[in-house]
Amino acid sequence: MDGDALPPGYPHEWEADVVLRDGSVGHVRPILPQDADRVRRFHAGQSAESIYLRFFAPLKELSEKDIHRFTEVDYVDRVALVVTHREEIIGIGRYDMISPTSAEVAFNISDHYQGRGIGSVLLEHLADIGRDAGLTSFEAEVLPQNHRMLAVFADAGYAVSRRVEDGVVVVHFDIEPTEKSESVRLAREHRAESLSISGLLAPQVLAVIGAGRTPGSAGHEILRHLLDGGFTGQLYAVNPTAEEILGVETHPRVAAIPAQVNVAVVAVPAASVLEVVDDCAQAGVHAVVIVSAGFAEKGKEGQRLERRLLRLARDSGMRIVGPNSFGIINTALSMNASLAPQRIPAGHFGLFAQSGPLGIAVLQSAGRRGLGLSSFASAGNRLDVSGNDLMQYWIDDDQTHGVGLYLESMGNPRKFSRIARRLAMAKAVIVVKSGVSRHGAPPGHRVRETEVDPAAFTAMLRQAGVVHVDTIHQMFDAAQVLIYQPEPPGDRVAIVGNSVQLSALTAQAAESAGLRIAHGPSSVDAEAPLDQFRKKLQKAFADPGVDSVVVTFTPPLIGREEEAIAIIGEVAAGSEKTCVATMIGTRGIADGPPLTVEVPTDDGRAPRKLPLYTTPEDAIRALGHATRYAAWRRKEKGELLSRAGVVKVGAQEIVDAALAAEPGGLMLPHEEARKLLATYGIDLWPRVRVTSADEAVAAAEEVGFPVVVKSLSPMVRGQATLQGVRLDLPNGDAVREAYDSLEDRLAAYDRAAYVVQRMAHPGVSCVVAGTEDHLFGPVVSFAIAGLAHDLLHDVAYRIPPLTDVDVDELISEIKAAPLLTGYKGAPPVDRLALADVVGRLSMLSDDLPELASIVLNPVIAHPAGVDVLGAEVVLAPPAKRKDIRRRALT
Structure with missing residues (x-):
């Protein structure tokens, strides 16, 4: 936007960045008088057909009068919004009030940006602005052959009526949100944001900018990890002083690469990032992953640099991961564009983390457990792409069966809640977050302060069906059950083991977790043959009153552990019941974290993984999470509240x-x-405020007996022992006596705030x-x-x-x-x-x-x-x- 002074009443709150239908970003803002030249260029770039459809006449040029009318608005009765790309206008929408409750709308979308949903975005924003201004309906005049614009109105979810006048279709509709219009809006948002992240995580062409020859440098290591992982797309490096690095073709800048780069990983000093991202913007790159540090986490200068970086990317239609990101991974493409050196096994768990160090911890833990990943992203300073964006993508991703998010801060809890609820209906969402407060956000994260009780955050997660855990350890514990075991149909558990004491402790833990013991605890002797243990297991799995089976086993001799695991896996694989197991002794905490053991099936189904835990408490906690999540999925979600009255x-x-x-x-x-x-x-x-006994009696006669007389003083109401109220007063004498007694009793306090109200x-x-x-x-x-x-x-x-x-x-x-x-x-x-x-x-x-x-x-x-x-x-x-x-x- 030009640096000229903004006109009076300019509504900054109408500015917004929006993901368009193709996954790119457009900037929505109110029109300005200084947009005159932009409007001229926009009009000059339109086809004769588009001009005719908008103006019903072949206007080759706009007159000065037209330009003034289009760009000079009062933002009240006449409202106009533009969508821009690199500060050039690509769409215009406006309304002009024709009555206190109705306005006429019109739209004009650039020929070069048709099909990206810009008209729908402008209609959404204008309708919301209009509702805030008291409007209840919109009208539009459209030529019958303008099928695109007629479709914008028809597909918006409003109840649209049409009539034809003098060869023109007059469209009319109420703009109060309906269940259908809200559904359409959210579906469009989801599709656009999902596609935007799909373009980020599934690039056909990827460039590493700042890849050097020195091992250990961020760019060099990311390039090496991509090569070692076997990235299936085209890979380039950007370095102005080298012709090739690690055998990869190198170019001086992104714009010089002969292929259309989809994603660029940026690993250059912070001072050079802005120039690099501008080069990416000019080359049409969809998204940049900035691993460079030295931004908002370093102070005010870094914050200013981040703001410029975000504005450049948004104005150019790009998405940003980072800065200070650990990178991204997509195992379906063998793409490890991250600083993680280990090869991550492919699987069905999607992961999101914010800071780099925690990204390392999360990936290392996933690798040790063998809990294969589908995709991973580290947001770093979370300048743009967030966990909300990733959840939109995971809703559609068939490779992802459950997701985990390690959140250090949350920028938009309301949006998180509604997206997480939709995702949780199909796939488990596990969140590691202790709470939300102004003290919990890492340096560099843009967050608003909150004053609500931390319990509100926990309630929000529960309301959305999110599995809320305290640690990374617990997140993976829960994921092992939620992804690789059948969903528990209820809370009835069987406990089977080979130690009476351990089985009893497991039962206590289960009851504390809200699970019901329906079978057992049942144990064989520690020295009993494994066939006896097998029969106990089979009996538990065959019990129709059991939903899940918890197995605890302490191998008495070295070498029996693997046999026991095989028996547990074999019996569990033949049932649709949930199973978790604890191996104590030879597989102890010192041997590392719990594992998931692959169990083949006899009926041709994909192998099922049996979760193994080092302690009964871990197993029970994970099963409890899975059971409560399954119960949330089964329960009725209800209907939105009726707005009658x-x-x-x-x-x-x-x-x-x-x-x-x-x-x-x-x-x-x-x-x-x-x-x-x-x-x-x-x-x-109603209640009547009084300052004397006579006023109290008169007020009581007005509201009707029986009445109460009470003090409104905060000092009195905050002290339960002061008893600043007199109840069930049947007549004037009782009211007078009550008033006088309150005056005497509260003499040392703020007494001048009394009210009389009918007795409830x-x-x-x-x-x-x-x-x-x-x-x-x-x-x-x-x-x-x-x-x-x-x-x-x-x-x-x-x-x-x-x-x-x-x-x-x-x-x-x-x-x-x-x-x-x-x-x-x-x-x-x-x-x-x-x-x-x-x-x-x-x-x-x-x-x-x-x-x-x-x-x-x-x-x-x-x-x-x-x-x-x-x-x-x-x-x-x-x-x-x-x-x-x-x-x-x-």
């Missing part, structure tokens, strides 16, 4: 008016909070809350009010949008949940009514990023329904969410 436009008007009066943010007064909640179908009870039904007092977090976006929580919430932090979390099942699980997850279902003879509360309030608050939090926080407290749940008695609603200027309803790389 939701008036988003009304809520937005209330919020906009409040922030217009207080631009810096504010807490809504009780009556304004009532109006806001009412737009989403939540009935907040007896029930369970709950807290339902929503928080707008800088990293996560909206986070919804639920708890039982009082000590469980305030002192014990017994709180459950979920990330919207929620399904009805998500809401039910949110309510049930807290330890105090039995209070809602009839604890010790109390009547159960109306769960449907409580779920309705929780669901409506989740939709409100999801829809309005201006809601910095909203706390409903108390929410009294009782057998006849739910009473919402209190609400604190804090508004603030909205921060830009990481995952919005339009495609964007973040």
